[in-house]
Amino acid sequence: MNIKTLVSSTVMFSILTVSSITAVQAAIDELVTVYSSRKEHLIKPLFEAFTKDTGIKVEYLTGKGGALIERLKLEGTNTKADMFMTVDAGNLWYAGSQDLFQGVQTDTLKSNIPAYLRDPQGLWTGLSVRARTIVYNTDRVQSEELSTYADLATDKWAGRLCLRTSKKVYTKSLVSSLIHHHGKDKTADIVKGWINNLAATPNAKDSHVMSAILSGQCDVGLVNTYYYGRLMDKKPNSPLKLFWANQNTTGVHVNVSGAGVTKHASNAKAAIQLLEWLSSAKAQAIYGSLNKEYPANQNIASDDVVSAWGSFKQDDMNLAQAGILQADAVKLMQIQGYR
Ligand code: FE
Secondary structure, three states, rough: OOOEEEEEEOOOEEEEEEEOOOOOOHOOOOOOEEEEEEOHHHHHHHHHHHHHHHHOOOEEEEEOOHHHHHHHHHHHHHOOOOOEEEEOOOHHHHHHOOOOOOOOOOHHHHOOHHHHOOOOOOOOOEEEEEEEEEEOOOOOHHHHHOOOOHHHHHHHHOEEEEEEEEOOOOHHHHHHHHHHHHHHHHHHEEEEEEHHOOOOOEOHHHHHHHHHHHHHHOOOOEEEHHHHHHHHHHOOOEEEEEEEEOOOOOOEEEEEEEEEEEEEOOOOOHHHHHHHOOOOOHHHHHHHHHHHHHOOOOOOOOOOHHHOOOOOOOOOOOOHHHHHHHHHHHHHHOOOOOO
């Protein structure tokens, strides 16, 4: 495998080429180009495996999601991108709303990925699942005290809660799901209660939320589970545990990393092939192990480390709602003083 990498100040552009003579002759000129806000170390092993399986080369450009969306818009019909990959349904939905994707609904995608993790028009497909749930300090909180996202707004958590900033799309998507389930008024009450209960100014990162819980600044918080996985990997004896929220009601809020075939793809056929391949058992197993996420394909078991955190009921709200309700969520958080 010969890897050529060009680095510019903002983006990294890499081409994986197959030097193996076993590559299928017919596929030799086949190339699919991907723009990805998912980091190189999380996508490269997948693309290499795809090329090995199909002979189709993958060229990719990584960068910040927002910058890549702007780039796609500017490039228009001239874009080299056949696929755009990013994290969070809020971002995927936004790209779809900017007319950057084409609808792709194949039997393979439908059978591999449940409907709630896909755009109803097939503009994008979730490929890995991340759960955003409660994390707590086991020295200061009993799991019996925990129940729902809404419960974190009650008086018993006064001065004990840490949250990530409302600017992060993960927070926007979670609050969108609360609006979807409870309506705006009740969600405003929940967010107001959270803000009243904060032990500190909202944190910039999920890892900071957990550091604050470990340092004793607060007792509970909300995080995406893979950040918990990374921390426990480094500090396995931390008195920190995940609690699956809303198990008797709506389920844990889940989100996705995902991808869509671009509207102006010059090789849509190969891009669809890649998308389907990414939803397959083989790719889904790689996906889960690379970032301690959950497979989007529900027939695939999670990685051992992730499985050890226990099974849980997922919120099956269609994730397009995370985008549709995002503006309402942002406004509501602003009004309630969630920074
Ligand atoms: Fe993240």
